[in-house]
Amino acid sequence: MLVLACVTAQAADGIDITRNTIESTEAGYRLDAVYAFDLNVGLQQALQGGMPLYFTTEIEMTRPRWYWADDRAVFTRRTVRLDYDVLARVYHVGVVGSVQQTFDTLDEALLAVKRQGRWLIASRGDLKPGESYNVTLRMFMDREYLRKPLQIDALNNSEWRLTSHKKTFTYRAE
Amino acid sequence: MTKVLRYALVVGSAIALILLFLLASASDNSSFLDRYFSVLLGVTVTVAAVMLLLVIVNLARLYSRYKAGRFGSRLMARLVLLFAGIGILPGLVIFMVSVMFVSHSIESWFDVKIEAALDSGLKLGQAAVDEALSDLGASATTIATTLAGQGDEGARIVLARTVDDGMQSAMLLSADGKLLATAGEERRAGIGPGPDSDLPTAQMLKQAAMPGGYARTEGASGRDFHGNGGAGEEHNGLDAATGLRLRVVVIVPDPPGVAPRYLQLMQGVPVNLASNAEVLSTAYTEYRERSESRTGLRKMYIGSLILTLLLAIFGAIGGAFLIASNLAQPLLVLAEGTRAVAEGDLSPRPIVETNDELGTLTQSFNAMTGQLFEARSAVERNRAALESAKAHLESVLANMSAGVIVLDADGLVVNSNDAAHRILQVGIAALAGRPLVAIEGLEAFAGAVTRAFSAQSAQSAAGRRRDRSYWQQQIEIPRRPGTEDDHDITLLARGSRLPVGVGSGFIVVFDDISDVISAQRSVAWGEVARRLAHEIKNPLTPIQLSAERMQMKLADRLDPQGAELLRKGTDTIVNQVDAMKRMVDDFRDYAKAPPAVLSPLDLNDLIEQILNLYLAEDDSDVIHAVLAPNLPKVMGDPTQLRQVIHNLLQNAQDALADRPPQDAEARVDVVTEAIHYVGADGGTGTAVRLAIVDNGPGFAPKILSRAFEPYVTSKVRGTGLGLPMVKKIVDEHGGRIEVANRSDGSGASVSILLLKLAPEANLAANLEDA
Numbered sequence: 001m002l003v004l005a006c007v008t009a010q011a012a013d014g015i016d017i018t019r020n021t022i023e024s025t026e027a028g029y030r031l032d033a034v035y036a037f038d039l040n041v042g043l044q045q046a047l048q049g050g051m052p053l054y055f056t057t058e059i060e061m062t063r064p065r066w067y068w069a070d071d072r073a074v075f076t077r078r079t080v081r082l083d084y085d086v087l088a089r090v091y092h093v094g095v096v097g098s099v100q101q102t103f104d105t106l107d108e109a110l111l112a113v114k115r116q117g118r119w120l121i122a123s124r125g126d127l128k129p130g131e132s133y134n135v136t137l138r139m140f141m142d143r144e145y146l147r148k149p150l151q152i153d154a155l156n157n158s159e160w161r162l163t164s165h166k167k168t169f170t171y172r173a174e
Numbered sequence: 175m176t177k178v179l180r181y182a183l184v185v186g187s188a189i190a191l192i193l194l195f196l197l198a199s200a201s202d203n204s205s206f207l208d209r210y211f212s213v214l215l216g217v218t219v220t221v222a223a224v225m226l227l228l229v230i231v232n233l234a235r236l237y238s239r240y241k242a243g244r245f246g247s248r249l250m251a252r253l254v255l256l257f258a259g260i261g262i263l264p265g266l267v268i269f270m271v272s273v274m275f276v277s278h279s280i281e282s283w284f285d286v287k288i289e290a291a292l293d294s295g296l297k298l299g300q301a302a303v304d305e306a307l308s309d310l311g312a313s314a315t316t317i318a319t320t321l322a323g324q325g326d327e328g329a330r331i332v333l334a335r336t337v338d339d340g341m342q343s344a345m346l347l348s349a350d351g352k353l354l355a356t357a358g359e360e361r362r363a364g365i366g367p368g369p370d371s372d373l374p375t376a377q378m379l380k381q382a383a384m385p386g387g388y389a390r391t392e393g394a395s396g397r398d399f400h401g402n403g404g405a406g407e408e409h410n411g412l413d414a415a416t417g418l419r420l421r422v423v424v425i426v427p428d429p430p431g432v433a434p435r436y437l438q439l440m441q442g443v444p445v446n447l448a449s450n451a452e453v454l455s456t457a458y459t460e461y462r463e464r465s466e467s468r469t470g471l472r473k474m475y476i477g478s479l480i481l482t483l484l485l486a487i488f489g490a491i492g493g494a495f496l497i498a499s500n501l502a503q504p505l506l507v508l509a510e511g512t513r514a515v516a517e518g519d520l521s522p523r524p525i526v527e528t529n530d531e532l533g534t535l536t537q538s539f540n541a542m543t544g545q546l547f548e549a550r551s552a553v554e555r556n557r558a559a560l561e562s563a564k565a566h567l568e569s570v571l572a573n574m575s576a577g578v579i580v581l582d583a584d585g586l587v588v589n590s591n592d593a594a595h596r597i598l599q600v601g602i603a604a605l606a607g608r609p610l611v612a613i614e615g616l617e618a619f620a621g622a623v624t625r626a627f628s629a630q631s632a633q634s635a636a637g638r639r640r641d642r643s644y645w646q647q648q649i650e651i652p653r654r655p656g657t658e659d660d661h662d663i664t665l666l667a668r669g670s671r672l673p674v675g676v677g678s679g680f681i682v683v684f685d686d687i688s689d690v691i692s693a694q695r696s697v698a699w700g701e702v703a704r705r706l707a708h709e710i711k712n713p714l715t716p717i718q719l720s721a722e723r724m725q726m727k728l729a730d731r732l733d734p735q736g737a738e739l740l741r742k743g744t745d746t747i748v749n750q751v752d753a754m755k756r757m758v759d760d761f762r763d764y765a766k767a768p769p770a771v772l773s774p775l776d777l778n779d780l781i782e783q784i785l786n787l788y789l790a791e792d793d794s795d796v797i798h799a800v801l802a803p804n805l806p807k808v809m810g811d812p813t814q815l816r817q818v819i820h821n822l823l824q825n826a827q828d829a830l831a832d833r834p835p836q837d838a839e840a841r842v843d844v845v846t847e848a849i850h851y852v853g854a855d856g857g858t859g860t861a862v863r864l865a866i867v868d869n870g871p872g873f874a875p876k877i878l879s880r881a882f883e884p885y886v887t888s889k890v891r892g893t894g895l896g897l898p899m900v901k902k903i904v905d906e907h908g909g910r911i912e913v914a915n916r917s918d919g920s921g922a923s924v925s926i927l928l929l930k931l932a933p934e935a936n937l938a939a940n941l942e943d944a
Contacts, residue, residue: 046462049458049463087300087303087452088390088418149469149471150463151470153471
């Protein structure tokens with residue numbers, strides 16, 4: 001509990017990636033990641049005013065090649081939409097272009113964002129077993145989906161900036 | 175400003191204009207621009223930065239030129255400041271006003287009242303939906319109570335009746351979510367997917383088991399992404415439009431011991447309520463969103479305005495540069511032209527191709543420089559003509575034999591020619607700019623000249639001899655003490671005043687007439703000699719006869735001693751009278767030389783005949799003849815020429831006789847040669863030269879200048895008539911004679927130039943030359 005508090009405190013002005021593992025399944029490689037962040041007051045108000053927020057996860061897997069530029073095996077992104085139905089007073093969370101879930105409270109909805117289901121990032125043929133890949137993982141609030149004035153505002157307003165550092169780790173394909 | 179910078183500015187301004195237009199259009203919500211807004215913004219900022227760079231480069235160039243005082247930079251700077259000011263100031267004003275306007279107007283859109291109204295409206299909508307939901311809950315409870323204890327069939331009837339009463343769908347489910355009985359509109363209508371999609375989830379059932387049951391409003395979501403996720407909401411056209419329906423799940427109050435069953439009722443929100451609520455919530459969301467983004471909006475507007483202002487400013491400065499350089503160009507050309515004219519370059523300037531006043535100005539400027547050029551070249555031509563005339567005059571002056579000295583009004587020497595220096599024997603440098611009196615050796619000359627001018631002035635003042643504007647005077651100048659020659663120079667000088675208009679001064683022209691004086695002296699001597707000879711010769715014969723008679727008569731009467739004395743005395747008298755007679759004969763011969771009878775004569779033959787008398791044809795001979803072959807015949811009197819050669823050879827031998835024994839071997843050269851010369855008429859002529867050169871002591875300087883004057887001799891027993899005689903004969907032959915000491919200082923040389931050649935000889939010589 002104490003550790004969690006520390007993590008949330010640290011994540012007050014950004015997103016922390018607290019877990020990141022890649023699992024090899026029969027369908028392909030899946031990313032299992034957990035993020036930690038808090039919505040600041042401004043964002044919460046905007047959300048509860050009916051403005052949808054979008055969180056994009058971006059993952060890149062490269063294989064270092066000493067003789068050439070790195071081989072970019074995987075580069076994919078997934079955007080999760082979080083919005084609030086002002087009339088029904090429920091939160092909806094869903095990957096863009098897919099089914100969405102409904103939650104009664106913000107915490108439940110945020111938890112769904114923070115702990116997204118396993119994400120198929122690559123099919124089996126995409127990675128060569130036995131090779132080591134550098135994985136770069138990033139999660140951020142996607143401003144692309146914001147309205148233009150807000151994008152402008154977000155350029156120099158930290159309230160609208162919610163992003164993780166690039167998390168880099170090595171994965172050995174199985 | 176270079177062409178590159180200029181074009182860059184123009185292109186930059188054009189790009190900036192386009193970008194600004196796009197940026198302005200981006201303020202409304204077109205999706206394309208929305209997407210590329212950031213890119214657009216970045217490009218605009220980049221262009222602005224580039225233009226800023228260009229402007230800075232231009233300004234820096236201008237500044238450095240201004241600092242360096244480069245020509246035209248001041249005008250350029252003023253014009254640039256002026257035009258930039260004109261461009262920037264209105265833009266600045268508009269910018270300020272726009273910023274104020276934007277800041278205030280955006281704030282004024284968002285009002286607390288509107289917000290409160292929207293909030294209330296939303297709450298109203300929520301309340302209405304809640305009301306409908308609680309109504310549905312109440313009827314669900316009622317129906318559940320009805321269903322309690324009934325079997326599936328009974329329940330289906332109840333459910334069907336419920337649906338008939340206006341319910342969208344009604345389901346009876348077991349605790350594990352299995353459908354026991356159902357009734358629904360869509361089933362009746364036969365459209366839409368199966369009821370599975372409407373089945374409550376386990377979570378819902380779990381919640382329904384709680385007191386209060388499960389009651390939700392559904393379907394408001396999914397507006398933004400139709401297609402996949404929205405399948406459940408699409409089964410009804412109405413639902414799709416409003417997207418709102420109510421779902422209630424309650425537990426059927428069955429008697430204890432029976433497996434729990436759940437009743438789910440679903441009902442669409444009434445259409446007008448649903449659509450109104452939807453509109454309201456949309457508006458509310460929009461409002462909230464805009465309220466959130468107003469800062470961004472203001473930033474965007476102000477940012478656009480600032481960018482516009484910057485681009486406008488840079489454009490204005492760039493335009494100012496363009497306009498200023500365009501305006502300044504002709505002026506600079508003109509100014510450059512005036513400077514070039516001041517420096518003497520009168521070449522035409524490039525014409526500015528405009529038909530305004532500036533173009534006319536450059537054209538007339540070029541016309542002016544053209545006229546200046548004409549005038550100057552005319553002046554140049556005149557000057558060149560004057561200079562050549564002056565050079566000609568100077569050349570004449572320099573080469574004339576008479577000496578010329580020009581004095582200014584104060585008596586300082588202004589100018590003098592070479593002849594003057596030669597005659598006066600002073601250096602050129604010694605004369606210029608100094609008064610004549612101050613020049614060493616010319617004191618007497620200066621005094622004489624001054625006196626002569628004074629006398630002339632006095633005469634002019636006395637009003638006499640107006641017809642003669644010059645004086646003429648013979649001036650004797652003592653030789654300089656340093657020179658070996660101690661004879662005076664006799665000058666015939668003429669002086670005149672320069673007209674006042676030219677610059678008052680004096681001009682003195684003089685000739686060395688020492689030779690003339692010498693010739694006059696010769697003539698006078700000849701006359702004196704002739705008379706003296708006549709007068710002296712007459713008494714000589716009686717004297718001689720008387721002396722002989724005295725000896726003859728008295729010799730016998732005297733004692734031997736007396737007779738001896740007498741004989742000595744009379745002998746002396748007779749001898750002396752004889753000598754005197756010879757001398758007088760010489761004088762007479764000199765004075766009364768017979769005129770030469772000229773006939774063609776071979777000079778070489780003559781010389782050989784004479785030399786026969788002198789030569790012993792052995793090594794002891796001192797005379798060596800070097801006779802040119804093919805010497806043309808001359809016109810001459812053989813007798814007289816023979817005397818000339820005799821005289822000269824005698825002189826040479828006499829000179830050699832006196833020489834000290836330790837000197838080199840005595841030698842006399844007799845040389846003849848033909849001389850070709852260019853006559854005054856331009857034709858070539860031939861002359862014969864006879865030179866007799868010895869290596870004796872040479873002429874004494876005192877003798878040299880007067881060698882041809884009679885009775886001038888260096889010999890103890892000479893009459894001094896030898897050379898004068900020679901001179902006289904040569905003159906009779908129309909020849910020229912020169913005596914000089916050899917240039918190496920040892921010996922004398924006498925050279926005779928015979929100009930009159932025998933006509934056939936001349937002809938032959940000419941033929942030979944041809």
